[in-house]
Amino acid sequence: MADPRADAGPGSACWADREGHRRWLLAEGQRLLDHYARARVPAGFATLGNDGTMVDATAQGIVTTRMVHCYALASLMGVPGAAPLADHGIAALLDGPLRDARHGGWFEDASGPSRKKAYLHAFVALAGATAAMAGRPRGVELRDAATDVIDSHFWIDGEEVLRPSYADDWTDPEAYRGANCCMHGTEACLALADATGDARWLDRALAMARRFGHEIPAAYDGRLPEHFDAEWHLLPDYGADQPTDDTRPYGLTPGHFAEWGGLLLKVEAACKARDRDAPGWLLEDAVSLFDNALRRGWAADGAPGMVYTIGWQDEVSVPNRAYWVQAELANTALMLHRRTGDARFEDVYRLAWDYIAATLIDREAGGWRHEVDAAGRPSGVVYPTREDLYHDFQATVTPLIPVSASLAGGLKSMTARAQAAGAV
Numbered sequence: 397m398a399d400p401r402a403d404a405g406p407g408s409a410c411w412a413d414r415e416g417h418r419r420w421l422l423a424e425g426q427r428l429l430d431h432y433a434r435a436r437v438p439a440g441f442a443t444l445g446n447d448g449t450m451v452d453a454t455a456q457g458i459v460t461t462r463m464v465h466c467y468a469l470a471s472l473m474g475v476p477g478a479a480p481l482a483d484h485g486i487a488a489l490l491d492g493p494l495r496d497a498r499h500g501g502w503f504e505d506a507s508g509p510s511r512k513k514a515y516l517h518a519f520v521a522l523a524g525a526t527a528a529m530a531g532r533p534r535g536v537e538l539r540d541a542a543t544d545v546i547d548s549h550f551w552i553d554g555e556e557v558l559r560p561s562y563a564d565d566w567t568d569p570e571a572y573r574g575a576n577c578c579m580h581g582t583e584a585c586l587a588l589a590d591a592t593g594d595a596r597w598l599d600r601a602l603a604m605a606r607r608f609g610h611e612i613p614a615a616y617d618g619r620l621p622e623h624f625d626a627e628w629h630l631l632p633d634y635g636a637d638q639p640t641d642d643t644r645p646y647g648l649t650p651g652h653f654a655e656w657g658g659l660l661l662k663v664e665a666a667c668k669a670r671d672r673d674a675p676g677w678l679l680e681d682a683v684s685l686f687d688n689a690l691r692r693g694w695a696a697d698g699a700p701g702m703v704y705t706i707g708w709q710d711e712v713s714v715p716n717r718a719y720w721v722q723a724e725l726a727n728t729a730l731m732l733h734r735r736t737g738d739a740r741f742e743d744v745y746r747l748a749w750d751y752i753a754a755t756l757i758d759r760e761a762g763g764w765r766h767e768v769d770a771a772g773r774p775s776g777v778v779y780p781t782r783e784d785l786y787h788d789f790q791a792t793v794t795p796l797i798p799v800s801a802s803l804a805g806g807l808k809s810m811t812a813r814a815q816a817a818g819a820v
Contacts, residue, residue, distance in 0.1 A: 410742055411749075412795035424680050424757070425792035428785045429470055431762035432463065433481060435784070438508045439506040440488035443781050445713055446774065448761040451781050455506040457494050462484050462786035463517035464538075464541030467573075468523070471795060472807045479532065486527055486534050489520060495735050501545050509564040514550045514577040515643060518558070518584040520679055521546060525587035529804040535728065539591060550581075556603035557581075572631075575612075575622035578604045579652065582659050583802075586666055589806030598666050602675075605663045609656045609685065618688040620653050632708060638716055639705065640778045647705045647713045650693025653703075656730035657685035659698065661735055666801035678813050679735065693721075699770040701751050705776060716737040718773050720787035722752050727794045734799050752791075764788045 411417040431448065435441045440455030443464040464485035470478035488494060492504040502520055504510040521542035527535030549566055550558045558581045561570040585601035588594070613620050623634035623644065635646035660682040667674035693702040693711050701717035702725055726748035733741035754773040756764045766779035793803055800806025 400710065404784075408799075409739070410733060412734075418796060419502065419794060421792040425470075425789055426475070428763060428792070429467070429475060429478065430791050432785045433477070435459065435463070436481065436484060440485055440493045440494055441784070443783050444763070444775070445766070445781050448763065448782075455488060455492070455494055456783070457502050457504050457516050458519055459784045460494060461516070461523040461785040462800075464489065465519070465526045466534070466785050467787045468526045468532055468791070469803055469807065471532070472530045472804060472811070473793075479530075482527060482530065482532055483534070485523070486532060486538050489523065490534060490538055496564065499515040501549070501566075503564070508618075510794065511561045511563060512549070513561045514558040515560070515580060517542060517545055517550060518577060521584040522580070522587050524592035525597070525802070526804040528591045528807055529587075529802075539588070543588065554599065558560060558604075571626040573624040573626060573628060574644065575608050575652065575656075578608055579656060580660065582663070584606075586662055587658075587802040587804060589666055590802045590808075595670070597661075597670075598605035598670065601659075601663050601666065605656075606675075607661055608682050609660045613653075613681060613685060613688075613705070618684055619648055619692075620656060620685065620688075621648065622652065640716075642778055644780075645705050647707045649705050650689040650696075650702055650719075651704070651718065651724055653685045653689035653693070654721075654728045655724040657682040657689070658724065658731055660685070661728070661731045661799055662801050663733075665799045669801065682728070683732065684807065686732060686741075689725065694725075697770055699772075701768070701770070701772075703757065706759070714778065715766050715770045716777050717755070717770070717772075718778060719752075719756050719764045722748050722756065723787040723791040726791055728794050731799045740805060778813055798799065 435444050437453050437455050440460035441614055442453050442455055443451045443459060445451040464482050467478045467482035471482055494502050496503060501512045502516055504516060524539030524542045528539045549562065552559055555577045557573060557578050559569055560572050560574050560577050562568060562633050582601045585597045589597035595609045621630055623631040627633055635641055635644050639646040660678045664674045664678040669819060696703045696706060697715050699710050702721045703712050704714040704718050707713045726745055729745040729748060733745060755768050758765050763782050765774050766782050767775045769775045790803060797810055799805035
């Protein structure tokens, strides 16, 4: 991959400003892109196992959307072969069995009808926004199809959040409110703001960030509960029977504290880029959420790495270390260092990447181990397979650009500046 940044010089204290570190990130990103290309199937992209071979050739909705997003990003970075893979996923989402031709929206996989989930549709919107910004031929078509569904079904005007799910025919709206779908909904809205210039997407991102990144943590001692009923009453026992669920586990997820912290910085960057007032709480709460993630989740059982979940007394619930948790910790640490200049965030950035390199990067089978136990041994309690490269690839791209509302928008802006300066 071509390095999309001008070198800040080998004397910089920050790893992300050192040519050697950026070259390492680019090489690791390329390795991930090469590895996951083998997940292509006729109807989209399927799931790979821990040995790097395909587990099931059934196209998966989440996997396909994330692949489109990542390969479209790679096409923006000038990676040969990335654009055709992005285009394959776009066509699958628009024309294949993942899309519901009868009722509209998208299914969880290509095997047939399933509940329509905001979590999945947020990623369809992210894929469409990124593909549109990357100039893929049908990117705008996918972006607009996704936003039509979000506007028609998922966005709740009075509450300014996403409704989590419906039956496949848009009946039976779920009487639940959750942080996870809104977290990725915020990410999608920021990308849509960059892709369309429409201020309503930034308005929506700011509204969800205010609720989940500001108001809820303020009410719960810096913690971020994720499960509420339709009237916004906390459901403290939600998921107690499924503590290792991969999207709605019991208790608290410190990795999401960090991930929301990063989103607050992206919302702030989006406001500033549009000459809008950025509330002061965006930075303040980003730091608080990050600090709470680190204090409550990192080495919570005495071993390195951030645990998957904790309970209401900060006790470890699921000690296993998930790949995305460490990646999002690195991303937010880097963005906080860029935003504040505070060296303590750079220290955590290095800590997270050292852990990733030592325990998660699989140099034999390819990709990253999606989960290890406290001792760093491969595990499959939460993630028995390796679905896609979304979190890991983004972790290799985030340090290469300034703090931006979206990765695609940041890459495009940086390229435009370089062209204006005659560097490209």
